[in-house]
Amino acid sequence: MVHTDDGLFPAPNTPGAAWYPSERDLARSRLLRFIRAHGLGSLGELHRRSVQDPEWFWSEVLKDLDVRFHRPPERMLDLSRGPQWPRWFPGGVMNLAHNALDKWLETPKQDATAFVWEGDDGEARRYTYRELHREANRLAGGLERLGLRPRDRVGLFLPMIPETVVAMMALAKAGAILTPLFSGFGPEAVASRLADCEARFLITADGFYRRGKEVSMKAIADRAVEQVPSLERMVVVRRTGSPVAWDRHLDVAWDEVLAMGTETYETRRTRADEPFMIIYTSGTTGKPKGAVHVHSGFPLKAAQDLAHAFDLQEDDLLFWVTDMGWMMGPWMVYGALWLGASFLLFEGTPDHPHPGRLWELLERHRVTLLGVSPTAIRALMGKGEEWVRRYDRSSLRAIGSTGEPWNPEPWQWTLQVVGEGRAPIINYSGGTEISGGILGCYTILPLKPCSFGGPLPGMAADVVDEEGRPVRGGVGELVLRAPWPGQTSGFWQAPERYVETYWSRLPGLWVHGDWARLDSEGFWYLEGRSDDTLKVAGKRVGPAEVESALVSHPAVREAAVIGAPDPVKGTAIVAFVILNDASAATPSLAAELAQHAAGLLGKSLKPQEVHFVPEIPKTRNGKLMRRVLRAHYVGEEPGDLSALENPDVLQAIPRALGRGA
Template sequence: MTQPAWTPSQQTIEQSRMVQFMKKLGFSDVEEFRKQSIQDVAWFWEKVVQDLGIHWTAPYRQVLEKADGIEHAKWFVDGKMNLAYNALDQFLEDPISRDRVAIIYENESGKHDEWTYQQLWGEVNKCANGLQKLGLQAGDRVAIYLPMIVENVVAMLAIAKIGAIFTPCFSGFGADALSTRINDCRARFLITADGSTRRGKVVAMKEEADRAVEQSPSIEKVIVVSNIGKDVSMMDGRDLLWSSVMTDMKPLPCHPTDANDPFMIIYTSGTTGRPKGTVHVHAGFPIKAAFDEGYCMDVRTDDVICWVTDMGWMMGPWKVFGTLLNGATIVLFDGTPDYPNPGRLWELVGKYQITHLGISPTLIRVLMKQGESWIEAHDISSLRVFGSTGEPWNPDPWHWLFEKVGKKQVPIFNYSGGTEISGGILGNVIVKPQVPCGFNMAIPGMDVEIYDEEGQPVRGEVGELVIKQPWVGMTQGFWQDDLRYLEAYWSRWPKTWVHGDWVQMDESGMYYITGRSDDTIKIAGKRLGPAEMESVLVAYPGVVEAVTIGVPDADKGEVAVCFVVVKAAPDHSSTEFSLEIGNFVGERMGKALRPKVVHLIQELPKTRNGKILRRVVKAAYTGKALGDISSLENPQSVDEIHKLSMVFD
């Protein structure tokens, strides 16, 4: 059993929002509370919305309805509410709340600004009025292709306010990826920017947007934010400036949306076929995000939240709605966390007194190479919680963050779920001890189990992560593709959501994710999660990052092939160094699991928020279709793997 690395103080436990919520409901033990949360999920989520103070313009008649099956469960049936009111308008009723800072913004060059809840409300009203005058109506779709600037948040809230639906798109997309999403949801409007900067270089977003619109016949208007002052072409009758939309300041009431009306379609990349448009509703995603952030991460009104992400990824909207529904402050950073120097992220923490900082293991692996001097140059004592999502941890970067950055005082809220979940399935609630790289419980309200290949619960061995009951925030399906949704999550076992993660629970109740179940390697009958081998690889001196994939083998069925990035070129041949690494893995894991080959490469395929795409590595190496790679920040990395590739039948 792994020993806890961090244990909350009694004061931390007693003052936490989770424990205060539990006590209101008559619970003193968090495990008993979690058990009750899944024995009666309707009871639990109703108590959550009551405690969050969710405002209803018309009451719901039933908390949970499963008339169309668990796969299409409805929450707060016939209730009327609008997320924009709950995230923004409600705070204007209190003088203290309306003057609280809602958003702090800083870009790559250091320009910064801030908006109170009242100021943000004014901007959202102007945007909503302008969009309505252009003819946007409830149910219409709008694609948002913007960097991490305040206009991104304003647009999302304004679109939701009038009952329309937005599709947030990754700011690094090319025209083809953008048009795919526009065409799938048949967006009427596109909101974009003249450009942005990335490591000091201009990213020409309007030109890319124009190319996308050429392939997107549904687009009627293109609204352009002047972000960097770049001259761009504007098509008469179609294109207009953001400033020309933002002219009418009169208060606009929120559209009386139904609890189950969509407000967002956010796309996830698939291994094959077009991206999946997950549909999220007003009384779903925002409530799940607000609960996970507010109660599990212990976010309060005086806290400041920064998550290194893009609005095109789930954690972007999650941060916006989770933070605003909790009445806290968002830091929007439109830049690179290690530019112009490796201390940039820690500088932000000190400057804005960030309390909750969201990162990825890959980002920490990058920053730890630069040493601790960049941290020590800044006062980061405001930090209360680290957030982490996107991929499993390896021990070394976890310990570096916990010990060198957090000085063993700041817990790491390891968090795993997905775009379809609206937040987390597993987490590290701060009222329980935490172990390195693991999760200390399933999030309350999530009825989680681990199944073996026969669909039976298992402990102490790796199995398939499943969810047995619906939850608030569960996607309402894929946009106009219900069959694909059912096949993706509900087709393996009856009335059971199969998430696609391999998970193991130890005897102490701690969870560990070993990788995606479709990444699992079976070597001579032994099942291996790639993250397990990757942790050994990065423990070898000089190895910075690693990916392990399984490839067909005539003798063993499958063998492991590894790709590693090293700090510097080895002082002897690459072939010898690769053999040394392979032997090291064999010594640690057993000769039967020794990798077939270890390749030294320059970089691994990553998204902008640092997530390594293992499936792309495997597809490139085995000669299979790459699937959707539009989220890649470094597509050239695929070419390097192609050159090493082997062709398999």
């Protein structure tokens, strides 16, 4: 078994771990094969060499993942412009679609499953690599005949349907730049992103199905494009067949575009550092940030993380509960296809038409790797474990999780009930600008509840204090000391904002904005966003720690914590909780919960106020939007709300605070 020796990773025999790898996990591990193939004795050794000699490491990763270049790079890395602006694989020519599709046409893989789709109503379809290649060729050729040019920006405002994947591949083949948009956005959110990147094309649908009901998209798109002067054509997929407004000068049917193309299309030979995607992330203030990603960056990082942390291989079926407008959607598609694996695309929701829909999907499609947020797990826990146990989950090999910190109870429930004690929870955290993870877990190392096993190979992660000095045992800023291929190439038309966001606080360090802790056994923990961090009477605590204390009370289902100005302590802890039984909400229970948290964390960290709410503001991919709670509490503007999944909460928060709607 691999061992570790530098304190950044847990040892294989760590006492008290909740999960240990089996001989089968070790025998199939491609990461372990990679370590041994290079004569290294530990994951720690691999990580150390990967950050000390990145050109060696990424050269070997390219070989291991069989990444194809039309023209090989002159070298691996050029840092002449500094770590903020690295040039990876300079001189190299390659296209992500060639590595996702074209190269498999030379092998028996062409007839293997690329992805499976299931609609909200249960309809299912299977697409082979050959079929996806054929449809992507037709669309790429059709779009070019419609006027698409290399480097044109194209908005993708689509639900999770097969045409979404076809479009992603076709745009890469044509050398265009994709801008994926969350399927639940309103017209203003769609318009602001399309206008920012000056999109010429938008691909959308008439609508889609969610919880058995039809949701309109074309009407939203029509209102959005009125505000986007650069937009010239809108391609419309007929998903529901419902009547929609039609502008013959602007709109064109998807099938008509396909008919313009042919099954043969020569994928454009783009530079390795050519942009292929602008994906927007919501900021606390100001307009969303357009993270720019290149052909040799985002897909490579996604594939490497899936290979090294999740052990995704060609016989696996990956299913991440997400939307294509969030990073994990493109991450799933590009990463799986680069590795020659398969993925499941799901239009519906995990609890419709019954609370066991997610587990039914695992059984029906034999999913081997499930990705789900802690928020989704907490919601499904409330439906009862009998819904999980009625479905066969024997195919499940690992469970991925990202988006927010875990609480111990749902983590244990996921491990024991969903994973039957054998499928590890691969906790994974990074971001849209990262192209994947900074920290992850490994199928070859033990797990402790809510923890990370360590930094991903190639990621020079550290925990530091306000001066940039390493912190061990305490909470500090999560930083990166060196660049990596998936690093965003800046924000679209806003390079200064990119530098200000990540590189301005500590010279030469990427400051990610998360509080992290590395314990004495080599396990890592995230304690929430550093801009959410609470400093109470001189003591610093992450909101997740207080939230876990509150959730450990049997009356509490979920909790979110913010800091509010206090004249004595500097910051007071204010908690918002969802009860298992809403009728139990009383002032005495609020006092009891505050005391319960104080008993676990200490008197100085006792919540000053506890408010009962029916729901907590979250993004569609499950992240808590604590800034929305804080803005309401202190009377400030909440910033960009386009990612908010549950807008009704905006009326519920003032009522909980006794301020009316």
